[in-house]
Amino acid sequence: MNPEKTVNELSNGHEREDERTEVTPGKRVVTRTSSHEEPRPHPLKAIIIGAGIGGLTTALFLNKHGIDCEVFEQAAAIQELGVGINLMPQAIASFDEIGLLAVLEQSGIAPDRLFYRTAQGLTVWDEPRGRRAGLPYPQISIHRGRLQRLLHDAFEARAPGRVHVDRTFASWYENGWPSPSAICFRIG
Template sequence: MKAIIIGGGIGGLTTALCLNEAGIDVQVYESVQELRPLGVGINLLPHSVRVLTNLRLEEKIASMAVETSDLVYFNKFGQKFWQEPRGRHAGYQWPQFSIHRGGFQMLLLEAVKERLGEDAVRTNHHLESFEETPEGIRATFVDRETGQVLGTDVGDLLVGCDGIHSVVRKQLYTQEGSPCFSGNVLYRGTTRMPPFLNGTSMVMVGSMKQKMVAYPISPDLDANGHQLINWVANLKEPDTQLMTVRDWNRPADQDWLVQKYQQWTFDWLDVPAMIAGAGAVYEFPMSDRDPLGRWTFGRTTLLGDAAHPMYPIGSNGASQAILDAEVLADCLQSAPDIPAALQNYEQKRLPATSQVVQGNRQKGPDQILDIMEERAPNGFTDPYEVFPYAEMDTIMSRYKVIAGFDKESLNQKH
Protein backbone atom coordinates (compact mmCIF):
# COMPACT_ATOMS: atom_id res chain seq x y z
CA MET A 1 0.00 0.00 0.00
CA LYS A 2 1.28 3.46 -0.89
CA ALA A 3 0.00 6.76 0.50
CA ILE A 4 0.55 10.12 -1.16
CA ILE A 5 0.63 12.88 1.48
CA ILE A 6 0.10 16.46 0.36
CA GLY A 7 1.83 18.87 2.72
CA GLY A 8 5.03 18.70 4.75
CA GLY A 9 3.82 20.49 7.86
CA ILE A 10 3.29 19.02 11.31
CA GLY A 11 0.21 17.06 10.23
CA GLY A 12 1.76 15.68 7.06
CA LEU A 13 5.06 14.66 8.64
CA THR A 14 3.39 13.04 11.66
CA THR A 15 1.09 11.16 9.29
CA ALA A 16 4.10 9.93 7.34
CA LEU A 17 5.67 8.59 10.55
CA CYS A 18 2.45 6.93 11.74
CA LEU A 19 1.76 5.29 8.38
CA ASN A 20 5.36 4.10 8.19
CA GLU A 21 4.94 2.45 11.60
CA ALA A 22 1.88 0.69 10.15
CA GLY A 23 3.96 -0.71 7.29
CA ILE A 24 2.57 1.62 4.64
CA ASP A 25 4.78 3.18 1.95
CA VAL A 26 4.62 6.96 1.99
CA GLN A 27 5.57 9.82 -0.32
CA VAL A 28 5.21 13.39 0.97
CA TYR A 29 4.89 16.35 -1.40
CA GLU A 30 5.43 19.94 -0.29
CA SER A 31 4.92 23.15 -2.31
CA VAL A 32 7.80 25.22 -0.92
CA GLN A 33 11.31 24.91 -2.31
CA GLU A 34 12.83 24.28 1.10
CA LEU A 35 11.33 23.42 4.47
CA ARG A 36 12.74 25.87 7.01
CA PRO A 37 12.14 26.32 10.76
CA LEU A 38 9.60 29.13 10.49
CA GLY A 39 6.93 30.29 12.90
CA VAL A 40 6.73 30.90 16.61
CA GLY A 41 5.61 28.74 19.53
CA ILE A 42 3.01 26.01 19.86
CA ASN A 43 1.82 23.72 22.63
CA LEU A 44 1.69 19.95 22.47
CA LEU A 45 -0.96 18.66 24.85
CA PRO A 46 -0.66 15.28 26.63
CA HIS A 47 -2.96 13.46 24.20
CA SER A 48 -0.70 14.37 21.28
CA VAL A 49 2.49 13.74 23.28
CA ARG A 50 1.18 10.19 23.85
CA VAL A 51 1.21 9.69 20.05
CA LEU A 52 4.66 11.26 19.72
CA THR A 53 5.96 9.08 22.56
CA ASN A 54 4.71 6.00 20.74
CA LEU A 55 6.67 7.28 17.72
CA ARG A 56 9.80 7.35 19.96
CA LEU A 57 10.17 11.13 19.72
CA GLU A 58 9.55 12.28 23.29
CA GLU A 59 13.21 12.37 24.32
CA LYS A 60 14.19 14.56 21.37
CA ILE A 61 11.23 16.86 21.92
CA ALA A 62 12.03 17.18 25.63
CA SER A 63 15.59 18.28 24.81
CA MET A 64 14.38 21.36 22.91
CA ALA A 65 11.03 22.12 24.56
CA VAL A 66 9.77 23.42 27.88
CA GLU A 67 7.68 20.99 29.90
CA THR A 68 4.76 23.21 30.88
CA SER A 69 4.08 23.08 34.61
CA ASP A 70 0.96 25.19 34.93
CA LEU A 71 -1.61 27.37 33.16
CA VAL A 72 -2.45 30.66 34.87
CA TYR A 73 -5.20 33.18 34.06
CA PHE A 74 -4.98 36.87 34.98
CA ASN A 75 -7.20 39.87 34.37
CA LYS A 76 -5.96 43.00 32.55
CA PHE A 77 -4.59 44.33 35.84
CA GLY A 78 -2.37 41.29 36.29
CA GLN A 79 -4.51 39.82 39.08
CA LYS A 80 -4.52 36.01 39.15
CA PHE A 81 -7.87 34.22 39.28
CA TRP A 82 -7.21 30.70 37.94
CA GLN A 83 -4.23 28.38 38.12
CA GLU A 84 -4.04 24.70 37.24
CA PRO A 85 -1.18 22.21 36.84
CA ARG A 86 -0.61 20.80 33.35
CA GLY A 87 0.71 17.58 31.86
CA ARG A 88 2.57 15.28 34.24
CA HIS A 89 2.29 17.96 36.94
CA ALA A 90 -1.48 17.38 36.79
CA GLY A 91 -1.21 13.60 36.94
CA TYR A 92 -1.22 12.82 33.22
CA GLN A 93 1.05 10.00 32.07
CA TRP A 94 2.49 12.36 29.44
CA PRO A 95 3.83 15.91 29.64
CA GLN A 96 2.60 19.06 27.97
CA PHE A 97 5.34 20.70 25.91
CA SER A 98 5.79 24.27 24.71
CA ILE A 99 8.07 24.31 21.68
CA HIS A 100 9.11 26.37 18.67
CA ARG A 101 6.84 25.32 15.79
CA GLY A 102 9.64 25.42 13.21
CA GLY A 103 12.04 23.52 15.43
CA PHE A 104 9.41 20.84 16.02
CA GLN A 105 8.70 20.59 12.29
CA MET A 106 12.42 20.12 11.59
CA LEU A 107 12.56 17.38 14.23
CA LEU A 108 9.71 15.58 12.47
CA LEU A 109 11.36 16.09 9.08
CA GLU A 110 14.61 14.60 10.34
CA ALA A 111 12.74 11.57 11.72
CA VAL A 112 10.91 11.07 8.40
CA LYS A 113 14.16 11.18 6.43
CA GLU A 114 15.90 8.82 8.85
CA ARG A 115 13.11 6.25 8.84
CA LEU A 116 11.63 6.59 5.33
CA GLY A 117 14.67 7.80 3.37
CA GLU A 118 16.02 11.14 2.16
CA ASP A 119 13.62 11.19 -0.80
CA ALA A 120 10.49 10.63 1.29
CA VAL A 121 9.73 14.37 1.19
CA ARG A 122 9.78 16.09 -2.21
CA THR A 123 9.81 19.86 -1.96
CA ASN A 124 8.92 22.34 -4.72
CA HIS A 125 6.10 19.99 -5.78
CA HIS A 126 2.79 21.84 -5.68
CA LEU A 127 -0.32 19.72 -6.18
CA GLU A 128 -2.17 20.87 -9.28
CA SER A 129 -4.87 18.19 -9.40
CA PHE A 130 -5.66 14.58 -8.57
CA GLU A 131 -8.03 11.93 -9.84
CA GLU A 132 -9.14 8.48 -8.80
CA THR A 133 -8.38 5.80 -11.38
CA PRO A 134 -8.89 2.01 -11.50
CA GLU A 135 -5.26 1.73 -10.30
CA GLY A 136 -5.74 4.09 -7.35
CA ILE A 137 -5.02 7.84 -7.10
CA ARG A 138 -3.05 9.83 -9.67
CA ALA A 139 -1.69 13.22 -8.60
CA THR A 140 -0.13 15.86 -10.85
CA PHE A 141 2.48 18.30 -9.53
CA VAL A 142 3.81 21.62 -10.77
CA ASP A 143 6.44 24.16 -9.82
CA ARG A 144 4.31 26.79 -8.07
CA GLU A 145 6.54 29.66 -9.24
CA THR A 146 6.69 28.76 -12.93
CA GLY A 147 3.66 26.54 -13.43
CA GLN A 148 5.87 23.94 -15.10
CA VAL A 149 4.48 20.40 -14.80
CA LEU A 150 6.94 18.32 -12.78
CA GLY A 151 5.23 14.96 -13.20
CA THR A 152 2.64 12.64 -11.71
CA ASP A 153 2.59 10.01 -8.99
CA VAL A 154 0.24 7.11 -8.41
CA GLY A 155 -0.71 5.75 -5.00
CA ASP A 156 -3.41 3.77 -3.27
CA LEU A 157 -4.67 6.73 -1.26
CA LEU A 158 -4.15 10.49 -1.00
CA VAL A 159 -4.19 12.46 2.25
CA GLY A 160 -4.60 16.23 2.12
CA CYS A 161 -2.48 17.70 4.92
CA ASP A 162 -2.01 21.03 3.14
CA GLY A 163 -3.43 23.48 5.64
CA ILE A 164 -6.24 26.02 5.79
CA HIS A 165 -5.79 26.88 2.09
CA SER A 166 -5.77 23.20 1.10
CA VAL A 167 -5.64 22.45 -2.63
CA VAL A 168 -7.07 18.99 -1.92
CA ARG A 169 -10.05 20.46 -0.06
CA LYS A 170 -10.53 23.04 -2.82
CA GLN A 171 -10.83 20.27 -5.44
CA LEU A 172 -13.31 18.39 -3.25
CA TYR A 173 -15.30 21.54 -2.37
CA THR A 174 -14.95 23.88 -5.34
CA GLN A 175 -17.54 26.39 -4.09
CA GLU A 176 -16.41 26.73 -0.49
CA GLY A 177 -14.68 30.10 -0.69
CA SER A 178 -12.31 31.77 1.77
CA PRO A 179 -11.74 31.00 5.46
CA CYS A 180 -14.02 32.64 8.04
CA PHE A 181 -12.35 35.62 9.73
CA SER A 182 -13.17 35.86 13.44
CA GLY A 183 -12.78 39.62 13.77
CA ASN A 184 -9.69 39.09 15.95
CA VAL A 185 -6.11 39.69 14.85
CA LEU A 186 -3.23 37.85 16.46
CA TYR A 187 0.15 39.56 16.80
CA ARG A 188 2.95 37.09 17.36
CA GLY A 189 6.53 37.39 18.43
CA THR A 190 9.33 35.83 20.46
CA THR A 191 11.50 37.75 22.93
CA ARG A 192 14.62 36.87 24.92
CA MET A 193 13.93 38.12 28.42
CA PRO A 194 14.10 37.12 32.08
CA PRO A 195 11.85 34.16 32.93
CA PHE A 196 8.49 35.01 34.52
CA LEU A 197 6.66 33.20 37.31
CA ASN A 198 8.36 29.80 37.70
CA GLY A 199 9.95 29.76 34.23
CA THR A 200 7.69 26.96 32.94
CA SER A 201 4.27 28.62 33.23
CA MET A 202 1.85 29.48 30.44
CA VAL A 203 -0.24 32.62 31.06
CA MET A 204 -3.45 34.08 29.65
CA VAL A 205 -4.08 37.72 30.45
CA GLY A 206 -6.97 40.13 29.78
CA SER A 207 -10.08 39.25 27.79
CA MET A 208 -10.93 38.30 24.23
CA LYS A 209 -11.19 42.00 23.41
CA GLN A 210 -7.55 42.47 24.36
CA LYS A 211 -5.58 39.42 25.41
CA MET A 212 -1.98 38.36 25.87
CA VAL A 213 -0.74 34.76 25.88
CA ALA A 214 2.88 34.08 26.88
CA TYR A 215 4.99 31.02 27.58
CA PRO A 216 8.64 29.95 27.29
CA ILE A 217 9.57 27.70 24.35
CA SER A 218 13.19 26.87 25.10
CA PRO A 219 14.65 25.34 28.26
CA ASP A 220 17.98 27.09 27.70
CA LEU A 221 18.99 30.34 29.41
CA ASP A 222 21.52 32.61 27.73
CA ALA A 223 24.51 34.25 29.45
CA ASN A 224 22.21 36.97 30.81
CA GLY A 225 19.84 34.41 32.31
CA HIS A 226 17.26 35.23 29.64
CA GLN A 227 14.78 32.75 28.19
CA LEU A 228 13.07 32.64 24.79
CA ILE A 229 9.44 33.62 25.42
CA ASN A 230 6.70 33.14 22.85
CA TRP A 231 3.85 35.62 23.05
CA VAL A 232 0.59 36.22 21.21
CA ALA A 233 -1.40 39.44 21.49
CA ASN A 234 -5.06 39.15 20.52
CA LEU A 235 -6.93 42.32 19.62
CA LYS A 236 -10.50 42.64 18.40
CA GLU A 237 -10.40 44.31 14.97
CA PRO A 238 -12.70 47.39 14.97
CA ASP A 239 -13.49 47.00 11.27
CA THR A 240 -13.51 43.39 10.10
CA GLN A 241 -13.42 44.50 6.47
CA LEU A 242 -9.85 45.73 6.93
CA MET A 243 -8.67 42.14 7.02
CA THR A 244 -9.63 41.48 3.40
CA VAL A 245 -6.73 43.60 2.10
CA ARG A 246 -4.02 42.10 4.30
CA ASP A 247 -1.60 39.31 3.78
CA TRP A 248 -1.95 36.28 5.97
CA ASN A 249 1.30 36.74 7.84
CA ARG A 250 2.80 40.15 7.41
CA PRO A 251 5.02 42.30 9.68
CA ALA A 252 3.00 44.38 12.14
CA ASP A 253 3.55 47.86 13.55
CA GLN A 254 5.51 47.01 16.68
CA ASP A 255 5.47 50.51 18.19
CA TRP A 256 1.69 50.72 17.79
CA LEU A 257 1.30 47.40 19.56
CA VAL A 258 3.54 48.51 22.43
CA GLN A 259 1.26 51.53 22.92
CA LYS A 260 -1.83 49.30 22.93
CA TYR A 261 -0.39 47.38 25.91
CA GLN A 262 1.31 50.34 27.58
CA GLN A 263 -0.63 49.93 30.85
CA TRP A 264 0.10 46.21 31.16
CA THR A 265 3.14 46.44 33.43
CA PHE A 266 2.75 43.90 36.21
CA ASP A 267 5.11 42.98 39.03
CA TRP A 268 5.53 39.53 37.42
CA LEU A 269 5.61 40.55 33.71
CA ASP A 270 6.36 43.75 31.79
CA VAL A 271 4.19 43.26 28.68
CA PRO A 272 5.19 46.45 26.77
CA ALA A 273 8.89 45.60 27.26
CA MET A 274 8.25 42.06 26.07
CA ILE A 275 6.60 43.32 22.86
CA ALA A 276 9.31 45.93 22.29
CA GLY A 277 12.04 43.32 22.78
CA ALA A 278 10.88 41.06 19.93
CA GLY A 279 13.03 40.95 16.82
CA ALA A 280 9.89 41.11 14.66
CA VAL A 281 6.13 41.01 15.16
CA TYR A 282 3.77 39.37 12.69
CA GLU A 283 0.02 39.79 12.40
CA PHE A 284 -2.28 36.93 11.62
CA PRO A 285 -6.06 37.11 11.16
CA MET A 286 -7.62 34.53 13.47
CA SER A 287 -9.66 32.39 11.09
CA ASP A 288 -11.19 28.97 10.67
CA ARG A 289 -13.62 27.19 8.37
CA ASP A 290 -17.06 25.75 8.98
CA PRO A 291 -16.93 22.02 9.79
CA LEU A 292 -17.52 19.80 6.77
CA GLY A 293 -20.07 17.03 6.44
CA ARG A 294 -17.43 14.68 5.07
CA TRP A 295 -13.67 14.54 4.48
CA THR A 296 -13.44 11.28 2.57
CA PHE A 297 -14.17 10.72 -1.11
CA GLY A 298 -13.17 7.24 -2.23
CA ARG A 299 -9.42 6.99 -1.75
CA THR A 300 -8.93 10.63 -0.75
CA THR A 301 -9.30 12.21 2.69
CA LEU A 302 -8.32 15.33 4.64
CA LEU A 303 -6.30 15.75 7.85
CA GLY A 304 -5.26 18.53 10.23
CA ASP A 305 -5.95 22.11 9.17
CA ALA A 306 -7.05 20.94 5.72
CA ALA A 307 -9.88 19.06 7.44
CA HIS A 308 -10.70 21.19 10.49
CA PRO A 309 -8.90 24.54 10.75
CA MET A 310 -9.73 26.04 14.13
CA TYR A 311 -9.06 29.14 16.18
CA PRO A 312 -5.81 28.76 18.16
CA ILE A 313 -7.65 28.61 21.47
CA GLY A 314 -7.03 25.92 24.04
CA SER A 315 -3.61 25.01 22.55
CA ASN A 316 -5.18 22.42 20.27
CA GLY A 317 -4.46 22.96 16.56
CA ALA A 318 -1.27 20.93 16.13
CA SER A 319 -2.38 18.38 18.72
CA GLN A 320 -5.57 17.56 16.80
CA ALA A 321 -3.59 16.95 13.59
CA ILE A 322 -1.31 14.55 15.47
CA LEU A 323 -4.35 12.68 16.81
CA ASP A 324 -5.73 12.46 13.25
CA ALA A 325 -2.50 10.84 12.06
CA GLU A 326 -2.60 8.10 14.66
CA VAL A 327 -6.26 7.25 14.01
CA LEU A 328 -5.73 7.20 10.23
CA ALA A 329 -2.86 4.73 10.57
CA ASP A 330 -4.87 2.52 12.93
CA CYS A 331 -7.84 2.48 10.55
CA LEU A 332 -5.69 1.62 7.53
CA GLN A 333 -4.24 -1.32 9.44
CA SER A 334 -7.58 -2.71 10.58
CA ALA A 335 -10.12 -2.04 7.79
CA PRO A 336 -10.66 -4.51 4.93
CA ASP A 337 -10.11 -1.95 2.13
CA ILE A 338 -8.86 1.60 1.75
CA PRO A 339 -12.18 3.45 1.16
CA ALA A 340 -13.65 1.65 4.19
CA ALA A 341 -10.58 2.55 6.28
CA LEU A 342 -10.84 6.22 5.31
CA GLN A 343 -14.54 6.23 6.13
CA ASN A 344 -13.76 4.71 9.51
CA TYR A 345 -11.11 7.37 10.16
CA GLU A 346 -13.62 10.07 9.23
CA GLN A 347 -16.28 8.63 11.54
CA LYS A 348 -13.84 8.65 14.45
CA ARG A 349 -12.32 12.08 13.91
CA LEU A 350 -14.77 14.34 12.06
CA PRO A 351 -17.37 14.65 14.87
CA ALA A 352 -14.65 15.03 17.51
CA THR A 353 -12.81 17.81 15.68
CA SER A 354 -16.04 19.59 14.70
CA GLN A 355 -16.80 19.85 18.41
CA VAL A 356 -13.41 21.47 19.00
CA VAL A 357 -13.91 23.94 16.11
CA GLN A 358 -17.31 24.94 17.51
CA GLY A 359 -16.00 24.97 21.08
CA ASN A 360 -13.18 27.33 20.08
CA ARG A 361 -15.68 29.64 18.40
CA GLN A 362 -17.35 29.85 21.81
CA LYS A 363 -13.92 30.89 23.22
CA GLY A 364 -13.12 27.44 24.61
CA PRO A 365 -11.53 27.61 28.07
CA ASP A 366 -10.70 31.29 27.50
CA GLN A 367 -14.33 32.22 28.06
CA ILE A 368 -13.39 32.52 31.74
CA LEU A 369 -11.37 35.63 30.75
CA ASP A 370 -14.46 37.33 29.33
CA ILE A 371 -16.68 36.26 32.22
CA MET A 372 -14.24 37.74 34.73
CA GLU A 373 -13.95 40.93 32.65
CA GLU A 374 -17.74 41.28 32.55
CA ARG A 375 -18.18 40.68 36.28
CA ALA A 376 -15.17 42.59 37.57
CA PRO A 377 -14.12 45.17 34.94
CA ASN A 378 -12.29 47.20 37.60
CA GLY A 379 -10.55 44.26 39.22
CA PHE A 380 -11.40 42.30 42.34
CA THR A 381 -10.40 41.73 45.95
CA ASP A 382 -11.38 38.06 46.03
CA PRO A 383 -11.81 36.45 42.57
CA TYR A 384 -14.07 33.69 43.88
CA GLU A 385 -16.59 36.20 45.22
CA VAL A 386 -17.36 37.30 41.65
CA PHE A 387 -16.56 34.05 39.84
CA PRO A 388 -16.83 30.93 42.03
CA TYR A 389 -14.07 28.37 41.67
CA ALA A 390 -16.54 25.55 40.93
CA GLU A 391 -18.01 27.51 38.01
CA MET A 392 -14.58 28.06 36.48
CA ASP A 393 -13.64 24.44 37.08
CA THR A 394 -16.73 23.24 35.21
CA ILE A 395 -15.83 25.34 32.16
CA MET A 396 -12.19 24.20 32.14
CA SER A 397 -13.07 20.53 32.67
CA ARG A 398 -15.74 20.56 29.95
CA TYR A 399 -13.24 21.79 27.37
CA LYS A 400 -10.77 19.02 28.24
CA VAL A 401 -13.50 16.48 27.49
CA ILE A 402 -14.44 18.17 24.18
CA ALA A 403 -10.81 18.34 23.07
CA GLY A 404 -10.07 14.74 24.09
CA PHE A 405 -7.64 15.23 26.93
CA ASP A 406 -9.62 14.68 30.09
CA LYS A 407 -7.15 12.96 32.39
CA GLU A 408 -9.14 9.89 33.38
CA SER A 409 -9.94 8.81 29.80
CA LEU A 410 -6.50 9.64 28.43
CA ASN A 411 -4.52 7.85 31.14
CA GLN A 412 -6.29 4.60 30.23
CA LYS A 413 -4.70 4.68 26.78
CA HIS A 414 -1.27 3.41 25.76
Protein backbone atom coordinates in the same frame (compact mmCIF):
# COMPACT_ATOMS: atom_id res chain seq x y z
CA MET B 1 -20.27 -12.00 -0.05
CA ASN B 2 -17.15 -13.08 1.81
CA PRO B 3 -15.66 -9.93 3.46
CA GLU B 4 -12.16 -11.44 3.57
CA LYS B 5 -12.26 -12.14 -0.15
CA THR B 6 -13.57 -8.62 -0.84
CA VAL B 7 -10.66 -7.11 1.13
CA ASN B 8 -8.28 -9.19 -1.00
CA GLU B 9 -9.88 -8.08 -4.23
CA LEU B 10 -9.57 -4.43 -3.18
CA SER B 11 -6.10 -4.64 -1.66
CA ASN B 12 -4.33 -6.86 -4.16
CA GLY B 13 -6.21 -6.35 -7.40
CA HIS B 14 -6.78 -10.08 -7.76
CA GLU B 15 -8.49 -12.87 -5.93
CA ARG B 16 -6.82 -15.91 -4.39
CA GLU B 17 -8.60 -18.41 -2.18
CA ASP B 18 -5.43 -19.12 -0.14
CA GLU B 19 -4.72 -15.47 0.65
CA ARG B 20 -6.21 -13.18 3.29
CA THR B 21 -5.48 -9.62 4.42
CA GLU B 22 -5.61 -8.82 8.11
CA VAL B 23 -6.42 -5.31 9.26
CA THR B 24 -6.15 -4.90 13.02
CA PRO B 25 -6.29 -1.46 14.70
CA GLY B 26 -2.87 -0.46 15.96
CA LYS B 27 -1.12 -3.22 13.99
CA ARG B 28 0.70 -3.39 10.67
CA VAL B 29 -1.51 -4.32 7.70
CA VAL B 30 -0.28 -7.67 6.44
CA THR B 31 -1.19 -10.25 3.87
CA ARG B 32 -0.74 -13.97 4.56
CA THR B 33 -0.80 -16.66 1.90
CA SER B 34 -1.21 -19.46 4.41
CA SER B 35 -1.47 -19.82 8.16
CA HIS B 36 2.17 -20.91 8.56
CA GLU B 37 3.83 -18.18 6.46
CA GLU B 38 5.33 -14.98 7.85
CA PRO B 39 3.33 -11.81 7.12
CA ARG B 40 4.54 -9.60 4.28
CA PRO B 41 4.03 -5.83 4.08
CA HIS B 42 0.82 -4.64 2.49
CA PRO B 43 1.33 -3.32 -1.06
CA LEU B 44 -0.49 -0.08 -0.22
CA LYS B 45 1.31 3.23 -0.91
CA ALA B 46 0.13 6.62 0.33
CA ILE B 47 0.77 10.06 -1.12
CA ILE B 48 0.66 12.94 1.38
CA ILE B 49 0.15 16.47 0.15
CA GLY B 50 1.87 18.91 2.51
CA ALA B 51 4.94 18.54 4.72
CA GLY B 52 3.53 20.49 7.63
CA ILE B 53 3.02 19.11 11.13
CA GLY B 54 -0.03 17.05 10.09
CA GLY B 55 1.49 15.64 6.91
CA LEU B 56 4.79 14.65 8.50
CA THR B 57 3.07 13.15 11.56
CA THR B 58 0.83 11.11 9.24
CA ALA B 59 3.91 9.95 7.31
CA LEU B 60 5.60 8.82 10.54
CA PHE B 61 2.53 6.83 11.63
CA LEU B 62 2.16 5.19 8.21
CA ASN B 63 5.86 4.33 8.28
CA LYS B 64 5.49 2.83 11.74
CA HIS B 65 2.75 0.53 10.42
CA GLY B 66 4.71 -0.55 7.35
CA ILE B 67 2.81 1.50 4.79
CA ASP B 68 5.04 3.12 2.18
CA CYS B 69 4.41 6.82 1.65
CA GLU B 70 5.85 9.91 0.03
CA VAL B 71 5.29 13.52 1.09
CA PHE B 72 5.01 16.39 -1.39
CA GLU B 73 5.45 20.02 -0.24
CA GLN B 74 4.92 23.14 -2.35
CA ALA B 75 7.51 25.24 -0.45
CA ALA B 76 11.02 25.24 -1.91
CA ALA B 77 12.46 24.03 1.43
CA ILE B 78 11.37 22.94 4.89
CA GLN B 79 11.97 26.04 7.01
CA GLU B 80 11.46 26.78 10.68
CA LEU B 81 8.64 29.31 10.34
CA GLY B 82 5.87 30.26 12.73
CA VAL B 83 5.40 30.97 16.40
CA GLY B 84 5.28 29.03 19.65
CA ILE B 85 2.56 26.44 20.15
CA ASN B 86 1.45 24.29 23.08
CA LEU B 87 1.17 20.55 22.65
CA MET B 88 -1.25 19.09 25.15
CA PRO B 89 -0.47 15.76 26.88
CA GLN B 90 -2.82 13.86 24.54
CA ALA B 91 -0.79 15.06 21.54
CA ILE B 92 2.46 14.17 23.29
CA ALA B 93 1.11 10.63 23.83
CA SER B 94 0.68 10.35 20.04
CA PHE B 95 4.21 11.61 19.41
CA ASP B 96 5.48 9.07 21.94
CA GLU B 97 3.89 6.30 19.82
CA ILE B 98 6.22 7.26 16.97
CA GLY B 99 9.28 7.56 19.22
CA LEU B 100 9.52 11.35 19.55
CA LEU B 101 8.89 11.93 23.28
CA ALA B 102 12.56 12.33 24.27
CA VAL B 103 13.42 14.72 21.43
CA LEU B 104 10.33 16.83 22.15
CA GLU B 105 11.20 17.04 25.85
CA GLN B 106 14.74 18.13 24.91
CA SER B 107 13.59 20.67 22.31
CA GLY B 108 10.63 22.25 24.07
CA ILE B 109 9.64 23.54 27.48
CA ALA B 110 7.34 21.52 29.74
CA PRO B 111 5.37 23.99 31.90
CA ASP B 112 4.14 22.53 35.15
CA ARG B 113 1.58 25.29 35.94
CA LEU B 114 -0.81 27.56 34.08
CA PHE B 115 -1.88 30.74 35.79
CA TYR B 116 -3.57 34.00 34.87
CA ARG B 117 -3.03 37.20 36.79
CA THR B 118 -4.63 40.61 36.72
CA ALA B 119 -2.66 43.77 35.93
CA GLN B 120 -2.36 44.20 39.71
CA GLY B 121 -0.79 40.75 40.11
CA LEU B 122 -3.77 38.98 41.64
CA THR B 123 -4.12 35.35 40.57
CA VAL B 124 -7.45 34.61 38.91
CA TRP B 125 -6.57 31.11 37.64
CA ASP B 126 -3.92 28.63 38.68
CA GLU B 127 -3.75 24.94 37.80
CA PRO B 128 -1.11 22.24 37.35
CA ARG B 129 -0.27 21.05 33.85
CA GLY B 130 1.00 17.78 32.34
CA ARG B 131 2.76 15.44 34.74
CA ARG B 132 2.29 17.84 37.66
CA ALA B 133 -1.45 17.44 37.08
CA GLY B 134 -1.07 13.65 37.36
CA LEU B 135 -1.10 12.93 33.64
CA PRO B 136 1.30 10.39 32.11
CA TYR B 137 2.70 12.94 29.62
CA PRO B 138 3.86 16.54 29.86
CA GLN B 139 2.44 19.54 28.10
CA ILE B 140 5.20 20.90 25.84
CA SER B 141 5.58 24.42 24.49
CA ILE B 142 7.68 24.50 21.31
CA HIS B 143 8.27 26.69 18.27
CA ARG B 144 6.04 25.47 15.46
CA GLY B 145 8.92 25.51 12.97
CA ARG B 146 11.16 23.55 15.32
CA LEU B 147 8.46 20.88 15.69
CA GLN B 148 8.12 20.66 11.91
CA ARG B 149 11.91 20.30 11.58
CA LEU B 150 11.98 17.52 14.21
CA LEU B 151 9.20 15.66 12.38
CA HIS B 152 10.94 16.10 9.03
CA ASP B 153 14.28 14.89 10.40
CA ALA B 154 12.63 11.87 12.05
CA PHE B 155 10.84 10.88 8.84
CA GLU B 156 13.95 11.45 6.73
CA ALA B 157 15.93 9.18 9.08
CA ARG B 158 13.32 6.40 8.71
CA ALA B 159 12.48 6.85 5.02
CA PRO B 160 15.27 8.77 3.27
CA GLY B 161 14.36 10.73 0.16
CA ARG B 162 10.59 10.46 0.64
CA VAL B 163 9.93 14.20 1.20
CA HIS B 164 9.80 16.16 -2.07
CA VAL B 165 9.85 19.96 -1.91
CA ASP B 166 8.93 22.51 -4.57
CA ARG B 167 6.02 20.35 -5.75
CA THR B 168 2.56 21.88 -6.01
CA PHE B 169 -0.38 19.49 -6.28
CA ALA B 170 -2.14 20.03 -9.62
CA SER B 171 -4.56 17.14 -10.21
CA TRP B 172 -5.25 13.43 -9.91
CA TYR B 173 -7.31 10.84 -11.65
CA GLU B 174 -8.23 7.18 -11.27
CA ASN B 175 -8.10 4.60 -14.03
CA GLY B 176 -10.40 2.25 -12.16
CA TRP B 177 -9.39 -0.60 -9.87
CA PRO B 178 -6.93 -2.35 -10.02
CA SER B 179 -5.11 0.07 -12.33
CA PRO B 180 -3.05 2.66 -10.45
CA SER B 181 -4.20 6.21 -9.98
CA ALA B 182 -2.09 9.10 -11.21
CA ILE B 183 -1.26 12.31 -9.41
CA CYS B 184 0.20 15.39 -11.08
CA PHE B 185 2.41 18.11 -9.59
CA ARG B 186 3.75 21.44 -10.82
CA ILE B 187 7.45 21.83 -10.12
CA GLY B 188 8.57 25.24 -8.93
